[in-house]
Amino acid sequence: MDIPKKTEATMSDDRATASILFDDLWPIMRSITGDGVRETHEILSKIVPMESFEIPSGTEVFDWTVPQEWRFRDAYVIDPNGRKILDAKENTLHLVNYSAPFEGIVPLEELQRHLYSMPDRPGAIPYVTSYYKQRWGFCLPEDMRRSLPQGDYKVVVDTVLFDGSMTVSEIVLPGASEREVFFSTYTCHTAMANNELSGPITSILLARRLARRKDRRYTYRFVFLAETIGAIAYLHKTGAQLKENMHAGYVVTCTGLPEKFTYQKSRDGDTAADIAAQHALATLDAAYDVRDFQPAGSDERQYCSPGFNLPMGSLMRGPYHIYPEYHTSDDNLDLLSVDALVGCVDAYEAICDTLERNRRYETLNPHCEPFLSKHDLYPSVDAATQRQRIQAMLWILNQSDSTNDLIAISRRSGIDLELLSEQAHLLEQGGLLQCLD
Known part of the structure; x- marks a missing residue:
C-alpha cells in the first residue's frame, strides 16, 4: 500500500493550480447543460484526464426528463x-x-x-x-x-x-479491488465560488494526488455533473453498478471557506464512509462538527434515496444554506480561501488513507497469544519504540476475531491506525493473521 507523505511542495502546487483554475473557470456561463459545462470539463481535464458522455435531451430518468x-x-x-x-x-x-x-x-x-x-x-x-x-x-x-x-x-x-444533451464526465483510477471510493461534484452554477467552483477544484486536486499513487487498494471514481438532474441521470445509468461496488462515497461541495470542517453523515449514519471520515477528522489538528443526514441538501438526496441508499457523506467548509453569501454575488473569489480549500483536499486525502489502511483480520492462533519470537516478530532489544510495536501487535491479535476492523481496534486501544496497519501487515506475513477484506 503506497501512501506517500504530504509535502509543502505538494500543497504549494495545489494552491497554485487552484488559483489558476478559479481564474479560468470563473467567467464561464455554466448551467445544467451546454457549452459552458463542456468548457469547464475540458479545463479540469488538463489536470487529470476525464472521459465524457452525453445524455440526450428528452431522456426519461426515473420521474424526471433531461431538459433541452x-x-x-x-x-x-x-x-x-x-x-x-x-x-x-x-x-x-x-x-x-x-x-x-x-x-x-x-x-x-x-x-x-x-x-x-x-x-x-x-x-x-x-x-x-x-x-x-x-x-x-x-x-x-x-x-x-x-x-x-x-x-x-x-x-x-x-x-x-x-434538443441537445447533458454532459457528464468521469475519472476512474483503478485499484487492486473493484470496490470503489466514489466522489461526486457538480459543475452547473455560474459565478459561485464556494457553492460551485470549490467542489470540482477540490475533486480534481484530490484526483491528481491519488493518480500519483502507485499502489491503490480501492478503485477511485470521480464524477462531474449537474446537481440534481445530473445525479439522477447518472444513477439511472449506473446505479446498479454503484450499489454493487461502492465501499464509500462523498458529495464534494462547499469546501472553500476559512471555517471549521462540517461532516454530514450518510442516510444510515454508520457506513464505511462515515466511520472513515470521522476517524480521519479526529486525527487532524483542526476543529470540526458532525451533523446528521439531511434530505434537503445536495446530491446526497439522490444517492441516499431509499432505492439506492448508498454510503454517501459530505465533508464541507462553509455548508450550503448556512453562510449568508450563499447563492448571491457575494459568494465570490474574495470570500474564498485557497488555503482552506487545500486543507479540505488534505482532509479528503486523510479519509482515503483511512479507508486504504482499514481492514478486518482474523487471528490464526486464537488460543492464547502466539510466541512472537518463534515467528521473528519480537524485538531482541527492549526499547520504547519497540514496546509500541508490541502493544499494537497484541491488541491486533486479541481483537481480530473477524468482527473488529483496525479503526475499531484503534479507538479501543488509542493506538494510531497507521501503526496498527503496519503491524497487522507484519503479522499477516508471519502467518498469524488472515485478512478478510
Missing part, C-alpha cells in the same frame, strides 16, 4: 437613457439561468415582473434559475432596482433552447 440544452449568446437591457445595464457578459448572474429567448421594448412596470433582487441583501445579485419552466428574467441588486428610472427598456435575451 441551453445555449447562451448574449443578454442585456438598455435603459431609457441609452445605457446598457444588466449585461450578462459582464456578470453571468445578471441573467436568470436557462432564460428563454426574448427581444423587445417593455415599460418599467412590465420589466419589473421579470426582475429578481434581495431586499434583505440589497447590495448583492441573487442567483436565480428556471430550468423546467420557460421564462426570461434578470437579477440585480435591490439598491439598483429601486433606482431604475421610469420609461421604456430594450430587452435582449439571445439564448437558444434545443
Whole structure:
C-alpha cells in the first residue's frame, strides 16, 4: 500500500493550480447543460484526464426528463437613457439561468415582473434559475432596482433552447479491488465560488494526488455533473453498478471557506464512509462538527434515496444554506480561501488513507497469544519504540476475531491506525493473521 507523505511542495502546487483554475473557470456561463459545462470539463481535464458522455435531451430518468440544452449568446437591457445595464457578459448572474429567448421594448412596470433582487441583501445579485419552466428574467441588486428610472427598456435575451444533451464526465483510477471510493461534484452554477467552483477544484486536486499513487487498494471514481438532474441521470445509468461496488462515497461541495470542517453523515449514519471520515477528522489538528443526514441538501438526496441508499457523506467548509453569501454575488473569489480549500483536499486525502489502511483480520492462533519470537516478530532489544510495536501487535491479535476492523481496534486501544496497519501487515506475513477484506 503506497501512501506517500504530504509535502509543502505538494500543497504549494495545489494552491497554485487552484488559483489558476478559479481564474479560468470563473467567467464561464455554466448551467445544467451546454457549452459552458463542456468548457469547464475540458479545463479540469488538463489536470487529470476525464472521459465524457452525453445524455440526450428528452431522456426519461426515473420521474424526471433531461431538459433541452441551453445555449447562451448574449443578454442585456438598455435603459431609457441609452445605457446598457444588466449585461450578462459582464456578470453571468445578471441573467436568470436557462432564460428563454426574448427581444423587445417593455415599460418599467412590465420589466419589473421579470426582475429578481434581495431586499434583505440589497447590495448583492441573487442567483436565480428556471430550468423546467420557460421564462426570461434578470437579477440585480435591490439598491439598483429601486433606482431604475421610469420609461421604456430594450430587452435582449439571445439564448437558444434545443434538443441537445447533458454532459457528464468521469475519472476512474483503478485499484487492486473493484470496490470503489466514489466522489461526486457538480459543475452547473455560474459565478459561485464556494457553492460551485470549490467542489470540482477540490475533486480534481484530490484526483491528481491519488493518480500519483502507485499502489491503490480501492478503485477511485470521480464524477462531474449537474446537481440534481445530473445525479439522477447518472444513477439511472449506473446505479446498479454503484450499489454493487461502492465501499464509500462523498458529495464534494462547499469546501472553500476559512471555517471549521462540517461532516454530514450518510442516510444510515454508520457506513464505511462515515466511520472513515470521522476517524480521519479526529486525527487532524483542526476543529470540526458532525451533523446528521439531511434530505434537503445536495446530491446526497439522490444517492441516499431509499432505492439506492448508498454510503454517501459530505465533508464541507462553509455548508450550503448556512453562510449568508450563499447563492448571491457575494459568494465570490474574495470570500474564498485557497488555503482552506487545500486543507479540505488534505482532509479528503486523510479519509482515503483511512479507508486504504482499514481492514478486518482474523487471528490464526486464537488460543492464547502466539510466541512472537518463534515467528521473528519480537524485538531482541527492549526499547520504547519497540514496546509500541508490541502493544499494537497484541491488541491486533486479541481483537481480530473477524468482527473488529483496525479503526475499531484503534479507538479501543488509542493506538494510531497507521501503526496498527503496519503491524497487522507484519503479522499477516508471519502467518498469524488472515485478512478478510
